[in-house]
Amino acid sequence: MTLIATVVVAVALTVFALVLLSVLRAGLLRSLSGTGPERAAEVAALAGRGPLPAVLPVLNAPRLTLIQVIDANGAVVAASEQLRGTAPVVHDGEHGRRVQSDGGLPEPGPWLVEPTAATIANWPVTVVVLTSLTEFSRSGELLAGVLVAAVPLLVALASGVVWIVAGRSLRPVEQLRSDVEDISAHRLHRRVDVPPTRDEVGRLAATLNAMLDRLEDAHGEQRRFVADASHELRTPIANIRTALEVAAAHPAATDWPAVSADVLRQDDRLQRLADDLLFLARSDLGATARHVETVDLAALVRAETDRPVRGGVRLVLVEPLPAVTLDGDRDQLGRAVSNLLDNALRHATSTVSVRLHAGMQRVQIVVRDDGLGIGRDDRERIFDRFVRLDEGRARSDGGSGLGLAIVREIAQAHGGTVRVVGAEPGATLVLELPRPLVSQRSLSPRPPRSDL
Structure with missing residues (x-):
């Protein structure tokens, strides 16, 4: 950053110096320009008092000023002492001012050359005024x-x-970078220090803490999800292992059809749990x-309601x-209705x-x-993963x-909601879906969750 700033400053100062020199030079030329007609009038005044001398007298000017008078044929008819014997400074068709170096002139330059058309003694001439720019x-x-x-x-x-x-401005940023670098997956409880100043660095620190x-x-x-999933999977696996170990230890006394039924029941439980975990994993990736x-x-x-239910419940x-x-x-919609019915049948006293x-x-x-x-404090929490409110919701x-x-x-993927409404005794869950029809676009993958 310092190198870039140095280059920018160097370029800016160089450009400024060049512009300054150009402006001063242009101002100098403007201040010295425009003396041609005045000098031509002085030469005409000399011709009015008699024949125009071949060598013009020294003019009263603040700087060294030389005159050269050129007739219509391009011949020098009069000139200052320093320009005697010098070829014409300008030629036919040259009327604009210019800066000329020595260019054969006897005096060192540079010179400001200003040709001015004039009439002297009824003859058209060109009066060339040369002003020294040496100073x-x-x-x-x-x-x-x-x-x-x-400039350097x-x-x-x-x-x-x-x-x-x-350095002073970026020191807090470097401190933030160092603090964030020290925070690993095992130290996510740490936070960066927020400076007391209410500037961009302070807001950056607050944003980093919010992200952390x-x-x-x-x-x-994620850790709770993995732990809960591991525990849920371990329970039916342990039940299967126990049943098989007991049966293997006492094969003659084992009711093998009952063992088979128990193993199949635990296997069904594993299958349902694996399906649920797979569905949630796909949901987190936005692919429901x-x-x-x-x-x-x-x-x-x-x-979905045409199903067998346990005894004592309608x-x-x-x-x-x-x-x-x-x-x-x-x-998916059938699965949502089925899950609502499973939950209600599991906890109903007599009727669903x-x-x-x-x-x-x-x-x-x-x-x-x-x-x-369901208590008011738990009406949102029951929709979280692996949540059981009491012993009535045991494994x-x-x-x-x-x-x-x-x-x-599933409700969110279809643009709907699911909630618990206040109806007691018992629990009332409402799955609400939008009408008119949910378009394919509304069922497009959602942004992935960050917790799985």
Whole structure:
């Protein structure tokens, strides 16, 4: 950064010096220009008092000024003493002023040459006024020398100032970089120091701390997810191992059909858990929507409620069901309804009811049980992964704590929501989906989550 700033300052100072010299030179020429007509009038005044002398007298001018009078044929008819015998300075067609070096002139240059058309004694002539620029040339050379010496000094001074200022300004940024570099996956609890100044560095430190907060939360959630998934998988595996070890130790006394049924039941549990974990992993990658079609929601709800239930519990489908169709993934929507029913049947005391409400813009699937209910503080938390509220939601009941989390993922993928509403006793869960039809675009992959 210091090198770049030094180069920029050097280029800027060089350009400034060149522009300054150009401006001074242009100003000098403007200040000395315009004397041609005045000198021509003085020469005409000499001719008015008698014949024009071949050698013109010295003019009263603040600087060395020479005159050369050229007739229409290009011959020199009069000139200053220093220009005697000198060829014409200008030729036919030359009228503009110019700066000329020695160019055969007897006096050292440079010279400002100004030709002016005039009439002397009824003869057209060209009066050429030459003004010496020697003093100004020396002043310009002196100024250029000063600038040549001053520019490197100013560049060095600017470099030092930039180095000091940039160092002080970037020191907090370097400290932030060093602090963040020291924070690893095992020390996400650490935070960077926020400077007291309310500037960009302070806001950067606050932003980094907020990012670290999110990373720590995501890392903690990921670790809890892995731990919970490992524990859930270990339970049926341990049950299978125990059953087989006991059967192998006492083969003659073993009821092998019962052992087979137990192993198959535990295997089904493993399969369901693996399916749930795979679904959530795909959901985190934004790949939950697989096949979009027109779904008859009433037929889907009726099919999902046509299932066997445990003794003492009734599953009631409230008729009539409105005719409702929407675009979505039939398998996923069926899985969401099935998970809601599994949850309700697991915790119901005697009855689970299912209703389908169709509004102008929203469709609701309402599942209600008459169990213990869900407290207000837990109505959002139950949709998190591996969440069980009490002993009534224990693993022995077959729940893994992933069913309602999957319902929420499916609802969000279809542009809908799932929530608990305040109806007691028992719990009432509402899956709400939008109408009109959900387009394929609304089921496109969502941004990946950061916790899996």
